[in-house]
Amino acid sequence: AQSVTQLDSQVPVFEEAPVELRCNYSSSVSVYLFWYVQYPNQGLQLLLKYLSGSTLVESINGFEAEFNKSQTSFHLRKPSVHISDTAEYFCAVSTSQGGSEKLVFGKGTKLTVNP
Amino acid sequence: NAGVTQTPKFRVLKTGQSMTLLCAQDMNHEYMYWYRQDPGMGLRLIHYSVGEGTTAKGEVPDGYNVSRLKKQNFLLGLESAAPSQTSVYFCASSHRGLEAFFGQGTRLTVV
Numbered sequence: 001a002q003s004v005t006q007l008d009s010q011v012p013v014f015e016e017a018p019v020e021l022r023c024n025y026s027s028s029v030s031v032y033l034f035w036y037v038q039y040p041n042q043g044l045q046l047l048l049k050y051l052s053g054s055t056l057v058e059s060i061n062g063f064e065a066e067f068n069k070s071q072t073s074f075h076l077r078k079p080s081v082h083i084s085d086t087a088e089y090f091c092a093v094s095t096s097q098g099g100s101e102k103l104v105f106g107k108g109t110k111l112t113v114n115p
Numbered sequence: 116n117a118g119v120t121q122t123p124k125f126r127v128l129k130t131g132q133s134m135t136l137l138c139a140q141d142m143n144h145e146y147m148y149w150y151r152q153d154p155g156m157g158l159r160l161i162h163y164s165v166g167e168g169t170t171a172k173g174e175v176p177d178g179y180n181v182s183r184l185k186k187q188n189f190l191l192g193l194e195s196a197a198p199s200q201t202s203v204y205f206c207a208s209s210h211r212g213l214e215a216f217f218g219q220g221t222r223l224t225v226v
Contacts, residue, residue, distance in 0.1 A: 090157060095212070102212070104160065107155065107156060
């Protein structure tokens with residue numbers, strides 16, 4: 001069975017500092033990997049995804065994540081954060097097998113960007 | 116585009132009452148999911164469906180039932196609500212387990 005571990009429940013940083021949100025997964029088969037962001041009182045929005053190909057994927061607002069198969073990780077990074085990046089971030093995994101794919105989420109990491 | 120629409124947005128139930136949450140998507144997605152979100156627990160999968168007429172259990176299915184009679188709709192039912200079911204419920208849909216699109220959530224309180 002697949003599972004997702006987000007190693008940090010809360011990450012406080014100062015504005016313009018770099019940040020890394022860690023995500024590890026376990027699965028016996030090939031996976032699709034995702035990062036979602038949730039702003040207060042809203043639903044989840046896709047931030048970026050890894051389906052195949054290049055192991056480094058980027059979002060339009062400066063986040064990037066790298067798929068590392070040997071370490072079963074998909075850490076999210078941003079070199080310089082803004083106040084507006086304050087939100088909760090969820091890592092998710094879905095298997096690539098046909099039939100009964102499930103999208104399973106980690107417990108989330110609350111990123112707080114302080115001035 | 117409407118995307119994924121959940122009805123209702125808020126609801127207060129008394130213990131033992133029943134209710135149905137409706138999820139509708141207009142993207143012709145095969146897969147639909149119901150999650151609950153609780154503080155510190157992330158999103159936990161309740162039930163999901165990989166196509167019209169099919170449903171499957173997720174991580175926390177007890178106390179809930181679902182139906183997918185039409186491809187665009189996925190209903191979540193609580194037959195006898197309990198305070199432990201107080202939560203925010205999210206519906207999502209996707210094309211074959213790929214990028215999921217979420218509704219805005221239903222905040223349910225059981226007193």
